[in-house]
Amino acid sequence: MSVDGMRTFGELQERLQHFVDEREWSRFHSPKNLTMALTGEVGELVEHFQWLDGKASEALEPETREAVRRELADVQIYLMLLAGRLDMDLLEAVDDKIDENEGKYPADKARGRSDKYTNL
């Protein structure tokens, strides 16, 4: 654990792996299946936002907020399991992707625009 008692990303991945192993669920966890499970959780997350406008989505009711927090956790969990199953380092992949995006979206060209880099 880190100094403040919170688990790190790596510790959570280990905790998850232990949880899955204890239940012998790895037989269900092909990357294909985990990708589908990830999709399902994202679908549940989206349902909380579909009828809200952008502004309302910033200020969720407490009950919705708690439900959203639990859906975010589910999405993160399947993402960790998927990366683990594929033996990929998620944080390293993110770091590399930000490097790449810094090249594709130079700050001075991309400022205030939502265009794809191919249109900058």
Added chain:
Amino acid sequence: MSVDGMRTFGELQERLQHFVDEREWSRFHSPKNLTMALTGEVGELVEHFQWLDGKASEALEPETREAVRRELADVQIYLMLLAGRLDMDLLEAVDDKIDENEGKYPADKARGRSDKYTNL
């Protein structure tokens, strides 16, 4: 940075926030919009797996593997941005969700079964 030179989860979230701020993209990043962006990235991830069977999804071609790694990063990035925008601690949410799942899926009842907890 951690001892081995890799960025931690929190450091990556800060790096992302800096990246977004520099480009003045936060105006586009309502939770609603970020949820949609997350969905789009998951859709791109799924496309790599849709015609593979479970076994083939374990042993990706190098080119597909690299593409999948980059999609995983994109999903993780939008998830971090969404949690950040909602001012939620993703890792804490995951930790809490595993606690909850330990209660819902006791190892001795859930072993080797993919049923929902309501059917255990």
Added chain:
Amino acid sequence: MSVDGMRTFGELQERLQHFVDEREWSRFHSPKNLTMALTGEVGELVEHFQWLDGKASEALEPETREAVRRELADVQIYLMLLAGRLDMDLLEAVDDKIDENEGKYPADKARGRSDKYTNL
């Protein structure tokens, strides 16, 4: 064909089936895989709307509009193929679902509200 020369829903399903058979693609088209393909197409559709607000999504640029139209077609195509593979009549399923929704969402209670029927 119908009187005005347009193909009916059933004729399009037949046309699609013929297209698939000619290419011997049915081996890839398990319901599981078709569901994933459907997800992927929905993800592509979502990407066109993610940074627009509700109002802008009503008045798409001509180029976006054409792209959206083609994504809608892809979603419809996989939905038809999936229903066909499962030997289900999509139109009948829709008709039944509207019947059901009329019971769950009485017009006088549901008017102007986006709540789930369980909250009406």
Added chain:
Amino acid sequence: MSVDGMRTFGELQERLQHFVDEREWSRFHSPKNLTMALTGEVGELVEHFQWLDGKASEALEPETREAVRRELADVQIYLMLLAGRLDMDLLEAVDDKIDENEGKYPADKARGRSDKYTNL
């Protein structure tokens, strides 16, 4: 209605529009929001297939089969509403897309292959 008493695609779209109008729901139905609702329904559909292998997905348990049929209807309903809101003819779009795919995937080159047309 058609000869056999079943509603046609166009009649179902009209029935749906009437259902929505009676409840004054069109205020929620921007294309952006309908796209999200579509995503949510696809997520629910996917959940029925995520732990099944391809073969099992062909032979659903009766209860799952009925649930899947209702999810297919929900996906079709939001797709119809979205096309209606955008004033697009879904069936015509499908017909045009099949024309296009016939060009991109010549039967003799695409036979038995799941590759994207750019790789044929």
